[in-house]
Amino acid sequence: MLWVVRDLQQPKWWESALRGSAVLNFPDWREKYKFASRLLYMRYLTGLEDGSTLIQIGESDTEKGVRLMTGKREEAARRRVFANIEALGLNECVSELDNQGFTVLKSALTPDQVERAKAAVLRRVAAETGRVVDPDLSSAEDFRGMQYQHYLIFEDPVFPEILLQEQTLALMHYLLGESCVLSSMGSHFRGPGGLPLALHADGSSVGMTEASLVANCNYALTPYSAENGALLLMPGSHRKNRYPTVGENWMSGEDTIFDVIAENRPAEELDNMTWTPPEGAVTMDIDVGDAVIWHGNTWHGGWRRDALGTRINLAAYFCRSHISTQERRGDDRFPEVFERYADDPRFAQLMGERVFNGWREEGPDFSSAKRNPLGIFD
DSSP states (O other): OEEEOOOTTOTHHHHHHTTSOOEEEOSSHHHHHHHHHHHHHHHHHHTOOOHHHHOBOOOOHHHHHHHHHHHHHHHHHHHHHHHHHHHTTOHHHHHHHHHTSEEEETTOSOHHHHHHHHHHHHHHHHHHHSOOOOTTTOOTTTOOSEEEEOOOTTTSTHHHHHHTOHHHHHHHHHHHOTTOEEEEEEEEEEOBBSOOEEEEOGGGGTOOOSSOSEEEEEEESSOOOTTTTOEEEOTTGGGTOSOOOGGGSOEETTEEHHHHHHHTOOHHHHHTOOOBOOTTOEEOOOOTTOEEEEETTOOEEEOOBOSSSOEEEEEEEEEOTTSOOSSOOOOOSOHHHHHHTTTOHHHHHHTTTTSOOOOOTTOOOOTGGGGSOOSSOO
């Protein structure tokens, strides 16, 4: 049987492929690798062991060399990643990440974690602004538009605790591999008024490839809705491998959001403008404690908040270990935090403690480089 797969985004061919062996032709190795990765995942879920009777894929000498160099470690990592996804019941989330570029984890945080995280963010805001902000009743005069509270990982014990949330990490390992690291952890703090957040793609800053290089997790510490200034995402945009155009973004009448930004209009005028969201974008109308996770190429933005109060999130941004992190790693001012997680190797990995950063005056030492990832899931 000869199959030529033309649309790799349709999930139904997984089911067909599993019914018998097949030889597949692909226009280039990227599509072949993507198909093979998805098929191996489905083979794992169905318990089939003999991949050779399931699928035969020819490979070039170069591809064979890469497979021989990375095979055992990458295969072991892949099996761990998918076993964890299966154990945590995240198969549907993986399908959504593949097909629409984002997924929602319901009740990702406990009520206690939400309250502790929100209290820590509000303490930081009060310390930096000298004002106590009421998240339910603040007006535009108290707090207009969006601000970002950065570098929260060492601000309170709740943040390392949230960093290790197992469902989030399982999906980050699927998107970025087991060697991924935390790029930054902060809070977007949105009060009434101002502008909506323009549609953009985080991956544009590091390069857009089919395999995600960065990925985001956005925890809702207050309710999300359009009126409350919710996040919105564009389904399927992760496949475009490009930034949204001006015409694919927010519009106010004939004005694009970038026209309005460039004109530097007064705050009072911005507060009264009417905005049309990008066509096809989906508003994340989610509950407190829910989380949205998305591929680094996925277009996302946010509504202007029109209600009193503030929308508070916790944004955990991850990247592959060879990508420069937004926050500087190697911070040795908080040894007690690392001691607290001394028995959990995930924390040291996520904080970049195992990333090979070269040598100093002692000279060449490649021993640490052996930990560098050797594949998509490693």
